[in-house]
Amino acid sequence: MEEQDKILNEVTQGEYKYGFVTDIDTDIIEKGLNEDVVRLISAKKEEPEFMLQFRLDAFRKWQKMKMPDWAYLKIPPINFQEISYFAAPKKKAQYESLNEVDPELLETFNKLGIPLEEQKHLAGVAVDAVIDSVSVKTTFKETLAEKGIIFCSFSEAVKEHPDLIKKYLGQTVPVADNFFAALNSAVFSDGSFCYIPKGVRCPMELSTYFRINAANTGQFERTLIVADDDSYVSYLEGCTAPMRDENQLHAAVVEIITMERAEVKYSTVQNWYPGDKEGKGGIYNFVTKRGVCRGESSKISWTQVETGSAITWKYPSCILIGNNSVGEFNSVAVTNNYQQADTGTKMIHIGKNTKSTIISKGISAGKSDNSYRGLVKVLPKAENSRNFSQCDSLLLGDTCGAHTFPYIEVNNKSSVVEHEATTSKIGEDQIFYCNQRGISTEDAIGMIVNGYAKEVLNKLPMEFAVEAQKLLQISLEGSVG
Amino acid sequence: MLSIKNLFVSVEGKEILKGINLEINPGEVHAIMGPNGSGKSTLANVLTGKEGYDITEGEVSYNGEDLLEMAPEDRAKEGIFMSFQYPVEIPGVPMVNFLKTAVNEHRKHRNEEPLTAGEFLKLMREKKELVEMDTQLTNRSVNEGFSGGEKKKNEIFQMALLEPKLAILDETDSGLDIDALKTVARGVNALKSPERSTVVVTHYQRLLDYIVPDFVHVLYNGKIVKSAGKELAHELEAKGYDWIKKENGN
Numbered sequence: 001m002e003e004q005d006k007i008l009n010e011v012t013q014g015e016y017k018y019g020f021v022t023d024i025d026t027d028i029i030e031k032g033l034n035e036d037v038v039r040l041i042s043a044k045k046e047e048p049e050f051m052l053q054f055r056l057d058a059f060r061k062w063q064k065m066k067m068p069d070w071a072y073l074k075i076p077p078i079n080f081q082e083i084s085y086f087a088a089p090k091k092k093a094q095y096e097s098l099n100e101v102d103p104e105l106l107e108t109f110n111k112l113g114i115p116l117e118e119q120k121h122l123a124g125v126a127v128d129a130v131i132d133s134v135s136v137k138t139t140f141k142e143t144l145a146e147k148g149i150i151f152c153s154f155s156e157a158v159k160e161h162p163d164l165i166k167k168y169l170g171q172t173v174p175v176a177d178n179f180f181a182a183l184n185s186a187v188f189s190d191g192s193f194c195y196i197p198k199g200v201r202c203p204m205e206l207s208t209y210f211r212i213n214a215a216n217t218g219q220f221e222r223t224l225i226v227a228d229d230d231s232y233v234s235y236l237e238g239c240t241a242p243m244r245d246e247n248q249l250h251a252a253v254v255e256i257i258t259m260e261r262a263e264v265k266y267s268t269v270q271n272w273y274p275g276d277k278e279g280k281g282g283i284y285n286f287v288t289k290r291g292v293c294r295g296e297s298s299k300i301s302w303t304q305v306e307t308g309s310a311i312t313w314k315y316p317s318c319i320l321i322g323n324n325s326v327g328e329f330n331s332v333a334v335t336n337n338y339q340q341a342d343t344g345t346k347m348i349h350i351g352k353n354t355k356s357t358i359i360s361k362g363i364s365a366g367k368s369d370n371s372y373r374g375l376v377k378v379l380p381k382a383e384n385s386r387n388f389s390q391c392d393s394l395l396l397g398d399t400c401g402a403h404t405f406p407y408i409e410v411n412n413k414s415s416v417v418e419h420e421a422t423t424s425k426i427g428e429d430q431i432f433y434c435n436q437r438g439i440s441t442e443d444a445i446g447m448i449v450n451g452y453a454k455e456v457l458n459k460l461p462m463e464f465a466v467e468a469q470k471l472l473q474i475s476l477e478g479s480v481g
Numbered sequence: 482m483l484s485i486k487n488l489f490v491s492v493e494g495k496e497i498l499k500g501i502n503l504e505i506n507p508g509e510v511h512a513i514m515g516p517n518g519s520g521k522s523t524l525a526n527v528l529t530g531k532e533g534y535d536i537t538e539g540e541v542s543y544n545g546e547d548l549l550e551m552a553p554e555d556r557a558k559e560g561i562f563m564s565f566q567y568p569v570e571i572p573g574v575p576m577v578n579f580l581k582t583a584v585n586e587h588r589k590h591r592n593e594e595p596l597t598a599g600e601f602l603k604l605m606r607e608k609k610e611l612v613e614m615d616t617q618l619t620n621r622s623v624n625e626g627f628s629g630g631e632k633k634k635n636e637i638f639q640m641a642l643l644e645p646k647l648a649i650l651d652e653t654d655s656g657l658d659i660d661a662l663k664t665v666a667r668g669v670n671a672l673k674s675p676e677r678s679t680v681v682v683t684h685y686q687r688l689l690d691y692i693v694p695d696f697v698h699v700l701y702n703g704k705i706v707k708s709a710g711k712e713l714a715h716e717l718e719a720k721g722y723d724w725i726k727k728e729n730g731n
């Protein structure tokens with residue numbers, strides 16, 4: 001038994017590969033948070049009055065709120081006055097060509113494996129890259145504009161499409177929805193905005209990369225996606241951060257709205273710095289993601305591969321208002337060393353014949369804790385609604401924890417809710433069997449974990465799936481052989 | 482090829498193997514027989530590098546190298562194969578992926594190009610016929626939902642794919658009907674060559690009618706208490722193990 005743990009320990013101590021810091025000039029404001037800071041952020045961004053009011057409203061509500069403590073997480077006290085709420089690369093956004101972009105910044109993208117120029121030509125992925133919460137470059141904008149698709153940084157959207165922002169911002173996640181959403185609403189510095197007009201299928205995957213670079217700053221980005229009638233978009237989000245000994249706070253908000261028969265697929269590969277082997281450093285990731293299926297027969301699916309962050313608190317949810325609307329949540333969450341994750345979803349059935357599916361695959365290793373928390377709520381009028389939930393936990397070794405907290409509320413007789421859960425362990429015998437066939441322990445764990453997570457990985461867009469597969473292996477391995 | 486000298490092994494403080502000596506030369510077939518609990522699987526596990534065994538004394542060399550220093554996957558790639566007494570199920574990992582990875586790891590070790598999917602499927606078809614494996618089985622996860630007999634056939638199928646130099650078959654005959662037994666034996670015999678050796682671990686003499694050993698050893702209470710030619714197997718079959726137990730003061 002001890003031997004097995006030793007192997008697993010070695011194997012699960014992979015190194016974080018994105019932990020570099022980029023030396024770019026940063027415009028950073030004093031630590032601390034008060035109304036003046038909120039006003040300063042709004043002023044720096046040259047925002048219209050309605051945005052300032054939105055922020056101030058959120059800030060005032062936030063001041064009266066408490067950090068949530070119901071999650072299965074040990075969260076060290078966070079001093080919100082010790083954080084700087086605005087950091088931006090000094091050379092500002094809105095470049096005409098890549099030549100104008102700070103070369104250090106371009107180098108960062110290269111290290112991340114997302115050279116913008118390359119992407120433009122090869123991948124056919126439109127990228128909005130956000131460093132320290134400021135959008136740096138949105139590629140492919142012209143191509144998208146031809147179809148009437150708006151895909152730009154949030155700041156730009158505030159300036160150029162204030163009517164849309166005014167109409168949809170905070171509709172899905174109200175400013176006082178929760179402590180972190182309120183904080184985000186008060187101080188968010190940038191993010192992405194996307195609008196798909198009626199009847200348009202977005203011809204390419206839209207993608208945002210988030211990166212925290214500056215020290216002692218929080219990252220608060222905001223994403224808003226609106227899919228009008230009969231439209232479709234697949235949206236990808238990736239993120240990385242430097243290795244630092246201090247913890248850094250990330251509190252994002254994502255809002256999605258789908259109109260009649262519209263569909264949004266939102267995929268995330270979350271790889272924030274998880275902290276070191278002793279649990280020092282790492283990102284505190286408190287994220288509010290919610291989608292509303294407003295229109296009939298519309299669909300929102302969340303797919304997430306969560307491998308990073310010291311603490312993850314995240315419940316991408318669907319509010320199914322339109323009749324026959326569909327919500328999906330597909331998740332793989334890996335925790336290793338001292339990482340803690342409390343993640344899951346909420347499916348709120350309001351319209352008739354609404355359907356939701358939840359597939360959650362937790363993988364825990366080291367001394368980590370991994371919890372699934374999910375709410376399925378069927379309202380009285382949501383007749384003939386269906387939910388299926390499958391929550392699996394996989395354990396590597398016996399010093400980690402896996403927990404499942406399903407909450408089910410069904411308020412009518414015609415709806416059916418099914419919940420299945422399993423817990424399994426990668427056994428010493430399975431690994432030895434692979435070894436005996438010439439397969440190393442690393443590869444064996446990779447194979448078993450990927451097999452286990454396949455159902456979710458298959459939901460990711462192709463290129464992303466390959467990346468996610470590698471990431472799973474990397475986050476669980478490293479030093480054997 | 483394999484030389485075991487004065488091997489003592491304990492598990493959790495309990496001594497299981499108590500001074501094993503065994504020489505295996507290329508081309509030879511050795512049978513290791515003995516009652517339950519005598520240490521046969523322990524010996525097989527130690528040779529293939531399973532964790533959890535304390536080697537308190539002795540040495541094992543394999544083609545001139547210190548076998549006990551080698552990682553289990555390296556032993557495998559150097560040609561040591563074990564047909565498991567209890568093959569484990571690995572849900573979620575398709576047989577085909579598993580086998581292709583195994584075969585290509587072996588090839589990489591020999592500085593050979595990996596097989597393409599097409600080449601691999603062809604090889605698989607060939608070997609499946611040899612052991613009369615149900616074609617559907619390779620579409621499943623590793624050993625998942627296989628019957629006892631299917632699991633054993635699957636072991637020999639893997640052996641046929643990997644073409645080991647030293648195959649250790651741990652009770653491959655248990656739970657097999659006579660037809661399956663013959664098929665398994667055919668698979669083993671097909672690999673027989675002057676370079677390859679086989680160790681057949683078994684409780685019964687039955688399998689040895691089909692895989693004829695050059696030497697038979699009786700392992701009892703952690704020691705090889707008797708070694709002889711194939712006639713020893715028949716003698717054991719006729720007299721039972723009580724005879725050995727008595728001779729060894731039990």
Ligand SMILES: Nc1ncnc2c1ncn2[C@@H]1O[C@H](COP(=O)(O)OP(=O)(O)O)[C@@H](O)[C@H]1O
Pocket residue numbers: 492493495497515516517518519520521522523524
């Ligand atoms: N992991 C283990 N822990 C404790 N005792 C073990 C373990 N493995 C084997 N043994 C003991 O070692 C002895 C030999 O077992 P084994 O090698 O499986 O015998 P055989 O294969 O000849 O039936 C038995 O007494 C068995 O109970």
Ligand SMILES: [Mg+2]
Pocket residue numbers: 521522523566651652
């Ligand atoms: Mg045995």
